[in-house]
Amino acid sequence: MKHSHKRDAICEVLKSKRDHPTADMVYERVREKYPEISLATVYRNLAQLCTEGTIIKIGAAGRERYDIDTSDHTHFFCDECGEVYDVFSDLNFTGLAKAESEIGCKIDFAHITFRGHCKNCMAKAGN
Amino acid sequence: MKHSHKRDAICEVLKSKRDHPTADMVYERVREKYPEISLATVYRNLAQLCTEGTIIKIGAAGRERYDIDTSDHTHFFCDECGEVYDVFSDLNFTGLAKAESEIGCKIDFAHITFRGHCKNCMAKAGN
């Protein structure tokens, strides 16, 4: 895909620190390279990158986050610190066909997110 | 739980038509009984009912919906018509422990939503 310089810089931000930043966080980071960039440009390019499939949006209650890893994986949201972690382990679940037949629908996606307490927060609480 | 008249009417709206309405939809419906009710009152009471555990919020990308069925169940969102359906079939999934050990976390909730095409929309498309 052909990208503008600023769009490239936004990709670079997503690639270099894979912590699922919000638009604001991307804005702050890309300003290190382009101090004059507008927040509108960040939103515009994030939207475009989503449309073309380069990145994905992982909605978390009124505050979108962005992930450059478009492979099939799950996200874990820490309820304590708000951090988001990738989970790549396979999750097989049974009952999907039964769910489909229950309401007579075709399930295209089963979207799973985890919530709980992350390693760091558990370590802190443990002491 | 002790409720005001208007809070009761809001519950009644949720009970009588279990289609996971948005706050706006609740507002429209409760106005049939209380034409003078304010949208603020609807939001206020929906929030309160969530807090006390009488109803649940099922967030769907920037637009909350409300469900008076607080039992453990899943929701199916039709990508075509936007309708939301309840799914009560059990879904067992394996790999949760592996996911926990992968990132060293404690998973408290696994939140699942389905997306796809509902019965009605498939029937329409089929002709």
Next chain:
DNA sequence: TTTGAAAACGATAATCGTTATCGTTTTTGT
């Protein structure tokens, strides 16, 4: 290398769902 159209941009206004404020009204317990 000029040129002109398309794409991208910055600034900022607008939008949308939701929440907060505040002065008034209703409910409740005594």
Next chain:
DNA sequence: ACAAAAACGATAACGATTATCGTTTTCAAA
């Protein structure tokens, strides 16, 4: 009946995101 607490309506404020618009940059064809 009465005071305190809860609920209310109107509306302003909020925060995240999107739209607008006039300007600037890019890039390919001439």
